[in-house]
Each structure stands twice: as structure tokens, then as C-alpha cells.
Amino acid sequence: MIKVENLQKTFGSHKVLNGINVVVQPQEVVVVIGPSGSGKSTFLRCINLLETITDGHVLIEEVDITDKSSNINKVREEVGMVFQHFNLFPHKTVMENITLAPLKVRGIPEQQARSKGMELLKKVGLEDKAEAYPDSLSGGQKQRVAIARALAMEPKIMLFDEPTSALDPEMVGEVLEVIKQLAREGMTMVVVTHEMGFAREVGDRVIFMDGGLIIEENKPREIFENPQHERTKAFLSKVL
Amino acid sequence: MDFRFDMIIEYSPYLIKGTLLTIGLSLAGILIGTVLGLFIGLGKMQRRRLLAWPFVWYITFFRGTPLFVQILLIHFGVVPMLIGQTNGIVATIIALSLNAAAYIAEIFRAGIQSIDRGQMEAARSLGMTHVQAMRYVILPQAFKRMIPPLGNEFIVLIKESSLAAIVATPEIMYWGRVMAGKYYRVWEPYLTAAIIYLILTISLSFLLNILERRLKTE
């Protein structure tokens, strides 16, 4: 589904990713953990080319997105992304946030987009907020709308960049619950998070990153109970 | 002090025509300047430095030299080159538009750049093209923030259109100076002109306030 080969990224002279190799299978949930500044966000953002790739390859369903001839907008339609700070469109209602891309990018009829939007709002438990503006929602509600917005494009892959890090503690659960539900439905996902309980429960595989490298990857049980590398141990001892 | 209202009454037909011309010049400057300003602002924001260069210099020139000088250059230099003779109204519209465009370009740029980067990223991650993201996500938000500074610029433009008098464009100030010259009086012509400008600028502020409030509650 996703194949990352020797991915490298430099900002100016600062090397942030030092050659990442990952394969994500269909329906797999990969959780990425690691200290702040280790390159987790950059890695995720390279997967849908929100960052330009310095070297290496990223293949989404066999399409090499680093190839100049591939249509990146088409690829992005298939890859949904959820951000730490939600990034909802504040000038649009919840429903408009959700239907904007299906209407303008996919060109589907308004009626159909709205009924799909309503279905998604039910799924994230916010059907009564369709006509509200983002500013009137709590953080947890905003993030659930952001998830619904990404799902409206019917992506094959979902990327989550610390989806609960900007939330008050009491709202973390409601967002994780939605992501868990997606996992149960078989969505292919890459999730960057500091929620170790979530990683253990939902992840098929956990990747530990540090210094722009994948230090260790394994089943959640193995990583958490039996980490092989010193750096993994040091990190886990701090967060667990 | 005697205040000669009869002078003002005598000149009122000209002052009315002058006011209409001032409104016309200002509107033309605002409209052309805004369109041109958007274009120049986007030009300046281009990633490729070399392509942005002409726009940067355009803004530097028109913000860095007096409008007075620009009007003279355009009236006696540019317009005759274009149409073979001088024409005060054409020169004033060109000068006001080009000058306002430089300021408006900066207003657009600042407005667009004030929108959080995450908005563009969210739009792009949903598969929108850069143009779609600009049109549906960035510009509508930026536009709201641009209204106060744009309003300011429009008010400046109305006032600066008075410089057109020096190239014999018959707007408010031109008639004010004619009156002053004919009667050797100061207060009547210039106070009258000041009050007319004040009415114009206050009306515009009022309209902009309504627009701003309406957009806020939307």
C-alpha cells in the first residue's frame, strides 16, 4: 500500500530524515513514536508530499509520487491527513468543511455530498453540528470534524499527526475512539502519537524513530515489553 | 469675519462637477488599483525569485517616490507617449491606479501570508490544487482581514486625488484654486473643499464599517 525507500529530507543544511525504509500493508495500522524533533511529522508529510522529498522514493499503491510525471493531487485524494491543530476552515460551516473537497475536487453533486457528509458526521457523533462554525466547537469536536472531512474524500490511507496532542485530556478519548473504529473497519493508517496505550491497543506495528532514522520496529507487545535498543528503552522509560 | 457664502453658491455648479469627478477618479483608481494590486501581490509572492523581481521593484518604485512626482511624470511623459497629447484625467487615473496598486499589493500579500500555513496544507491534503486552495480557502479568509487596511488605502486615495489639480484636472481642488485665484480669498474655497473631502471619506468609512460588521457576523 505504502512503500518508502531510503527517504531523505534536508531543510537547508539540516538533515531531518536519514534514509527511512517502511512498507505498510493494506489494512495495517502503523503507529510511529519517538522524541520530539525526531522527524515523525516530516516523515508523515513526505508521504503526501506536503514536504518536497530530497532523496529516495515513496510509492502509494505502486505509484511513485516522487516521480515528476505522477499527478500529486490525484495521489492526495487517496491519502487523508489529520493534523495536530485540526486546520479546519474557519469561514465554513462543519458541513461545508466536509463537502468542499468532494464538491470541488471530485465534482460530485451537492445533494450527494451533503448526505455523505451527514453520514460521516453521524459516524463521528456530531450530526447536530452540521451547521455550526468550527470556532464554536471544542477541540475534540474539531478533531472529529477534521477526521470526517478527510474521510469524505474516501481515502484509501489515513495519516494522523499527533491527533490528540493539542486536546485537553478529557477529550482525548473521544478522538481515539473514532480512530479505533476506523481501524476496526480496516482502514490503512499511519498514526504518529504519544498515546502509548492507544499504540498498544490499536497498532499492528510500532515504529520508533529517533534522529531521522527508524531505530526499531516491531509488534506493540514486543516493543513495549522487550525493546532491543538502548535509545528505545530510554525513550520508553520516559513516557511509560 | 465675513464669510462669503455667495462665492460658494456662485461656484457650486463647478464644485458639484468637481466632486463627481473626484468620486470618479477615486473609484477608477480603487478598481484598477485593486485588480492590479492583486496581480502584483501574487507576482511578488512567487517562489521563483527572478520572476518576483519586477514586482518587487514596481512596489519599491511606487511606494518610494512621491505621488506628486509620479503624476507629473505620467502627465507630461507617459500619457503623451501613449496618446500623442496630454490629458489630465487619463494621467490622474493612471497615476492613482499604479500608485494604489503598489500599496494594495502589499495589503494582499500581508493578508494572504497572515493565514495560517495549516490552511493551505489541509486544503492540499484533500487533493485541491494550489489555485483551488487559494480560491476557496485562503482568499476568502484573507479578504476579511484586508478590509480595514484596504479601506485606509481607499481613503488615502480619495485625498491624494486632489494632487490632480496641478495638472489641471477639474476636480474639487482645481475649482477651489480657481475660486481662490479669482477672489483672493482663502477660507471659502479651501474650507469648502476640506468639507467635501471630509464628507466623502466619512461616507466611505461608514460603508466599510457596515461591510466589516456584516462579514464578521457571517
Ligand SMILES: Nc1ncnc2c1ncn2[C@@H]1O[C@H](COP(=O)(O)OP(=O)(O)O)[C@@H](O)[C@H]1O
Ligand atoms: N519547515 C522546516 N524548516 C526547517 N526545519 C524544519 C522544518 N520542519 C521541521 N524542521 C526540523 O526538522 C526536525 C524534525 O521535525 P519534525 O518532523 O516536526 O519532528 P517531530 O514531528 O518528530 O517532532 C526538527 O529539528 C525541526 O526543527
Ligand SMILES: [Mg+2]
Ligand atoms: Mg511532530
